Amino acid sequence: MNYLKYFEELEDLFDRENRINLDLLNQSANFEDFYKKIVRFQRTMLASTHIPLDYYASIAEGTSDLKTYNPLEQLKFIISPYFEFYEINDMFYKFNKSFSITLPKSYVILRFPKSLLSEHSNIEKMVNDFKGSAGILLNIINLNQYDNHDLEKYFGNLIDLIYNFAKNSQNVILMNNSEFGKYLKYFGLTDVCSNVMIGQKTIDYEPKRAQKRQANTDLAYIPQIERSVSITSSQSLISRYKALKKNYPDGIIELSLDSRIQYYYKFIREKINKINTMDFRGIIKEFDRNFKPIDHELHRKRYSYIFKWKELLTEKHKEYFG
Numbered sequence: 001m002n003y004l005k006y007f008e009e010l011e012d013l014f015d016r017e018n019r020i021n022l023d024l025l026n027q028s029a030n031f032e033d034f035y036k037k038i039v040r041f042q043r044t045m046l047a048s049t050h051i052p053l054d055y056y057a058s059i060a061e062g063t064s065d066l067k068t069y070n071p072l073e074q075l076k077f078i079i080s081p082y083f084e085f086y087e088i089n090d091m092f093y094k095f096n097k098s099f100s101i102t103l104p105k106s107y108v109i110l111r112f113p114k115s116l117l118s119e120h121s122n123i124e125k126m127v128n129d130f131k132g133s134a135g136i137l138l139n140i141i142n143l144n145q146y147d148n149h150d151l152e153k154y155f156g157n158l159i160d161l162i163y164n165f166a167k168n169s170q171n172v173i174l175m176n177n178s179e180f181g182k183y184l185k186y187f188g189l190t191d192v193c194s195n196v197m198i199g200q201k202t203i204d205y206e207p208k209r210a211q212k213r214q215a216n217t218d219l220a221y222i223p224q225i226e227r228s229v230s231i232t233s234s235q236s237l238i239s240r241y242k243a244l245k246k247n248y249p250d251g252i253i254e255l256s257l258d259s260r261i262q263y264y265y266k267f268i269r270e271k272i273n274k275i276n277t278m279d280f281r282g283i284i285k286e287f288d289r290n291f292k293p294i295d296h297e298l299h300r301k302r303y304s305y306i307f308k309w310k311e312l313l314t315e316k317h318k319e320y321f322g
Contacts, residue, residue, distance in 0.1 A: 020083070022091050035102055038081040077135060080106040084141070086113060088122045100133050107135035107171070114143040117154040117161070127164045135171035135190070138162070145180040146227065151308040155180070159316045163187045179226040182271060183313055186280050187320065220252045220260050223267040224290045225303050243293035280317050284310060 012024055013034070025031050080099040085092035100108045108130050116122045117140065130136060140158065144150045165172045166188025174181040174192045181192035219228040222237060224244060229237075234252050238244045247267070252260070275283055287310045 022095065025095060031098070035081055035099060039078055039103070039106075042078055078103065078106045079137070080108050080133070082109040082111065084111045088116060088119075088125055097129050100130055104132040105134050107137055107173075108133045109137045109139060109175075111139040111141065113141045114150065114154050117143075117157040120157060120160070123157055123161045123164065126161065127168070130165075131168050131170075133170060135173065136165050137173045137175055139175040140177075143177060145177040145309075146305045148305055148308055151305060151312060155312055156316060159184060159187050159312075162189050163320060166190075180309055182275055183283065183309070185275055186283075186313070186317060218257070218260075220248075220255070221264045221267060223247060223271070224294055225306060226271075227303075237294065241294045243290075280313075280321075284314060 013021055013030075015021060025034055080096075080103055082096050082099065083092035085096060087093065096108065096110070100106065110126060110130070138158075138161070140154075143154060143158070145155075162172050162174070162184055171190040172188060173190055174184065178192045181189065184192075218231055220231060220234040221228045222234055222244065224247075225237075231253055234248075238248055238251060248255075248263070255263070274286060278286065287306070291306055
């Protein structure tokens with residue numbers, strides 16, 4: 001609500017349910033005023049906000065000191081105003097395009113349902129319509145990197161979208177699917193950003209310091225399957241496979257939340273370092289080395305996405321690079 005109050009001067013911008021009045025923004029003066037307020041909010045209002053920079057890293061290091069956010073030092077880019085859109089040419093989409101044209105050096109957020117990835121013509125249109133932006137942040141609604149149907153139907157086109165934006169010399173950031181997203185560096189992805197220990201949805205990993213219920217619902221990250229699973233499942237995996245015991249030599253059940261986060265950062269840093277130093281063929285071999293020790297378990301339906309990741313990456317890399 002603090003953010004909405006920032007726009008109180010723009011009369012009638014919101015209806016009674018705090019929904020944007022798009023008709024109002026069709027007026028050029030209101031459009032410009034709205035745009036300038038969004039940009040000014042990013043440049044100035046955040047300067048007085050205290051946020052925990054690198055919050056989870058701070059927890060893992062045993063401190064959670066708050067630091068003052070300084071846009072002059074830490075604001076890497078300006079994001080043009082955006083709306084979540086549902087069709088490739090609805091009014092929300094058109095406003096996003098207009099906002100992006102107003103300040104070409106800004107970044108644009110494209111947040112849309114995964115169904116729009118089904119049509120390659122949609123990909124071509126987005127790449128063409130936003131080619132003037134310095135960077136693209138992709139946030140695909142309900143796209144699940146662990147679901148074989150999504151991997152089969154949508155992720156190939158997601159790679160095409162990333163690859164074609166990157167061909168325009170644009171920075172491309174994926175705002176979800178962070179585990180699979182790490183590998184899209186080979187197709188031009190600049191970075192991924194997502195909450196710690198989640199692949200797509202917050203329910204995949206929701207760290208909690210205290211549990212009122214008797215059952216332990218905390219999760220732990222298993223690097224071989226690149227996923228957080230329940231303490232019970234992780235304990236079972238570790239007890240059955242020597243390769244996993246090397247990651248958690250003392251098990252998981254006694255680890256605190258801070259310790260599990262620290263392990264997570266360790267595994268992720270190792271993976272990122274490998275991706276940054278290995279060529280594509282090397283990282284595909286890394287898939288096999290990681291998954292072979294727990295191959296039997298991975299053949300179960302729950303972990304079959306691993307093989308789809310490898311298959312999809314290999315097919316698209318061959319398509320683009322031979």
